Amino acid sequence: MFNPDINDYQLTSIIAECCGGIAVVYSAVYKPYIQKVAIKRYFVDKDKEKASLIQQDILTRKELQHPNILPYLTSFVYGPDLYIVSPLMNLGSCRDILDRHYQEGLPELACAIILRDVLLALQYLHKQFYIHRSVRASHVLLDIYGTVRLSGLRNAASMIVRGRRQRQLYSLPPPDHDNANLMWLSPELLEQNLKGYDEQSDIYSLGVFCCELANGAVPFAEVPTTLMFTEKVRGSRPQLLDCSSFPEPLDDGEMKSMYNTDSGVGDSAEGVSRLRAAYARRKLSDAFHHLSDQLLQRDPEKRPSATQLLNHPFFKQIRITDFLPSLIGRVKPIKPDPGDMSALLLQEKISEMEIEKSTEWDL
Amino acid sequence: MDPRMCRKICSSESLPDAENEEFEVSNIIAPQESEDNFLLEGSPERHSVTWLDDDQIDDLDLNLDQTNLFFHRVDSADVIYRSKKKKCKMVGKYVMGDVLGEGSYGKVKEMLDSETLCRRAVKILKKRKLRRIPNGEQNVQREIQLLRILRHKNVIELVDVMYNDEKQKMYLVMEFCVGVLQDMLESSPGKKFPQRQAHDYFIQLLDGLEYLHGQGVIHKDIKPGNLLLTLDQTLKITDFGVAEALDMFSPEDTCYTGQGSPAFQPPEIANGAEQFSGVKVDIWSSGVTLYNMTTGRYPFEGDNVYRLLEAIGRGEPAPPPSSVGTLLETLLMHMLKRNPDERPTVQEIKRHDWVRARPALAAGEAAVGARSRRSDELHSSTVVPYLVERHYATPHHYFTEHDLRHELGDGGSRTMSTAELSDAESTQCKRRWHSSCGRLPSCRLT
Structure with a gap:
């Protein structure tokens, strides 16, 4: 049991600002156990609308228990703010790792391990009649022990409404501050028609996440939202990029218009051509391509379920001795920064602090 | 082609x-x-x-x-x-789609929020047309004021209001709905719903009314034509053009004007009463609505509006066909009492046995689907073709x-x-x- 009392926690550093500035994630130490934890602090005052979503997030996470889903330890209110305590995932989110260390995407084996673990989480969620609706790299957290955990449950929806099990849901997840979440959503969810969507919508999102992990860039990033929508509705599938994607070299302009990373490097023409060269050099396995094709099918009924996907040949390459952190050796764990610490002690108004804006670390 | x-x-x-x-x-x-x-x-x-x-x-x-x-x-x-x-047209951040319906005020079109990709409906009001309708502009102002405050699952949500001074148009952006109960009734066999379906809608109507009355708002125009359905079959009370907000400090719910649709008006309005209980007007109209949804008929009929109001004024509703069952009949007759004081409150209706038990779907009965002659079976977005035009010439x-x-x-x-x-x-x-x-x-x- 973790005590819901601010005095039992020693904040050690700021990990990230998230949710468009209404929350900050700290690393902290829970003093009674001397255990590292992550604390997400919500400035509830800043957005009253979101308060019910946070509540939903906590309720959902309390209900769920799975090794690949970020657990909820405790929460409490201190001053005007709400604090939610979770285990510290000290390698950060997959999005952070991609932005900082792997702009061209993660190695295939690392992708396989992460995707398998996320599938296990989804298999569990779907059995509990939940649809996650927000499977994306910033919601998949890693630590130095090789644990992969899915977070972002505030967008999850239960298929049980007023005691009755629904076959379909119809509404969009609550809008996030920059509407970026739409890029991962399935065509049938975005269409909002009488056909509705079910848990197979998460499988499509997993497909987008799969391309994100392997390519570094999010498919449909940098195209207008409405174009992304029509592309999906018309059934165009994002692809894994490797030498088979570029039989002939593309010119820079074409490349840039197709895929663009939002990292600092990728925006320059030089960065783009460097990325393209990296894609053209590598060869991803046929099983990987097959998996991504299966996940991203336009017709939800044709997509395999989470359980079926766990038997996909792509995951056969994983050996029991494979250790995720050593496969992504460029990534260093989050360490408390003494400079940060003193600032923390001084600060009362968090908004005055300099926080790295580029990180996405949503709990 | x-x-x-x-x-x-x-x-x-x-x-x-x-x-x-x-x-x-x-x-x-x-x-x-x-x-x-x-x-x-x-x-x-x-x-x-x-x-x-x-x-x-x-x-x-x-x-x-x-x-x-x-x-x-x-x-x-x-x-x-x-x-x-399909020429793609934007109003603010919204992409315009096809016409969903037309009222005397103007058209209702589908729109897509280009940022959130949320489907919306927009009521386009033309100032010129409004002026020709008695109390037109006033009603719209009142509707906007009321909808801005009201927030309930069963009350239509006003999302945004935009003005175009040059075109003299006003855009009321609302939640997207797939159908109007009225249209569904018209397209169904016998112009009625199976009791199970009518029950689902009526329960939601009661929830919406309970909320409105709690907020001191009298709708005054409850009828199948003003009840919409969303994709997930949530009922939404719409059209607050003739609604009235009661004085917060008044202990009574007295109203002075009735502007609703004749077939759904209670005897006190049909007889031209100067003042009447607002809450009980909505109860009456809900009774007529339930009557209509379950029987396909109206409790009062007349060749023209005057005859109709005369019949209502006498206050002797045609008894519903015996096929509806005694339980529902007692509820309908209670809601359609000539004397407003004898009509039940929303809470009383909720305790009625017909409301408490969800009727089973009888053999051979099938739920009536949300229909619109303008949309396809799935009510897919009509904005997509415009977007296709825009993004792929x-x-x-x-x-x-x-x-x-x-x-x-x-x-x-x-x-x-x-x-x-x-x-x-x-x-x-x-x-x-x-x-x-x-x-x-x-x-x-x-």
Whole structure:
């Protein structure tokens, strides 16, 4: 049991600002156990609308228990703010790792391990009649022990409404501050028609996440939202990029218009051509391509379920001795920064602090 | 081929639809969506072509006694159409879709929020049209004020309000709904719902009413035409044009004006009472609505509005057919008590046995689906074709009247439906129909 009392926690550093500035994630130490934890602090005052979503997030996470889903330890209110305590995932989110260390995407084996673990989480969620609706790299957290955990449950929806099990849901997840979440959503969810969507919508999102992990860039990033929508509705599938994607070299302009990373490097023409060269050099396995094709099918009924996907040949390459952190050796764990610490002690108004804006670390 | 094509109106050849007999105009009138969207390329040296946009066509008074009645003979191969291209139009951050419905105030169109991709409906109000409706502008102001405050699962949400001073238009952006109970009733066998379905809607209506009355708001125009359904079958009470917010500090719920639809008015209003209980008006109208949903009939009928109000005023509702069962009958008769004080409150209705037990779907009964003649079966977004036009430019498609007739002839079964007439024409027909039927001042027909 973790005590819901601010005095039992020693904040050690700021990990990230998230949710468009209404929350900050700290690393902290829970003093009674001397255990590292992550604390997400919500400035509830800043957005009253979101308060019910946070509540939903906590309720959902309390209900769920799975090794690949970020657990909820405790929460409490201190001053005007709400604090939610979770285990510290000290390698950060997959999005952070991609932005900082792997702009061209993660190695295939690392992708396989992460995707398998996320599938296990989804298999569990779907059995509990939940649809996650927000499977994306910033919601998949890693630590130095090789644990992969899915977070972002505030967008999850239960298929049980007023005691009755629904076959379909119809509404969009609550809008996030920059509407970026739409890029991962399935065509049938975005269409909002009488056909509705079910848990197979998460499988499509997993497909987008799969391309994100392997390519570094999010498919449909940098195209207008409405174009992304029509592309999906018309059934165009994002692809894994490797030498088979570029039989002939593309010119820079074409490349840039197709895929663009939002990292600092990728925006320059030089960065783009460097990325393209990296894609053209590598060869991803046929099983990987097959998996991504299966996940991203336009017709939800044709997509395999989470359980079926766990038997996909792509995951056969994983050996029991494979250790995720050593496969992504460029990534260093989050360490408390003494400079940060003193600032923390001084600060009362968090908004005055300099926080790295580029990180996405949503709990 | 896109069937929503531009129609040329000329008298030399009869158009495939008889409704067009009304239109005899010497000039060629082509609805023009915007600048270059809708060119009709005939033989210009022979005709004087007048370009009109939709607004102007609305205004156009197509009286047959116009001075210039001159008939041209045009060969069908000379009449060239261009298929109506889905020209993508933005209002604010919203992308416009097709028309969902039309009211006396203006059109309701589908829209897509280009940022959140959320489907929306927009009520487009034209100042010019509003002025012609008794209390028009006032009602809209009241509706906006009320909807801004109200927030409940079963009350339509007003998302955004936009103004275009130049076009004198107002846009009320609302939650997207797939159907109106009224339309669904009209399309269903016996013009009624299975009791199970009516029950689902009625429960939600009660929740919505309970909330409204708790907020001191009297809707005053509850009827199937003002009850909408969302994709997930959530009922939404809409149209607060004649609603009234009670004085917060008044212990009574006294109202002084009734402007609702005649068939749903209670006896006290039909008899012209100066003041009456507002809450009980909504109870009565909900009773008539339930009566209508479950029997396909109305408790009071009359050949015209005056007879109808006379019948209501007498306050002897036709007993519902025995097939509805005694349980429902007692509820209906209780809600339709002539004396407002004898009508139940929302809480009392909720405790009634018919409301508490969800009726089973009888053998052979099937739920009536949300329908709209303008949408496909799945109610898919009508904005997509506009987005396709915007993001992937397509070449123009031209065809002649001759081709068209040929194709129609070949197609055999394919005939032109009213839905395929251009919107401008159908509004024109509607308007004529509206003005020809009798109305009470400050009363709206269903």
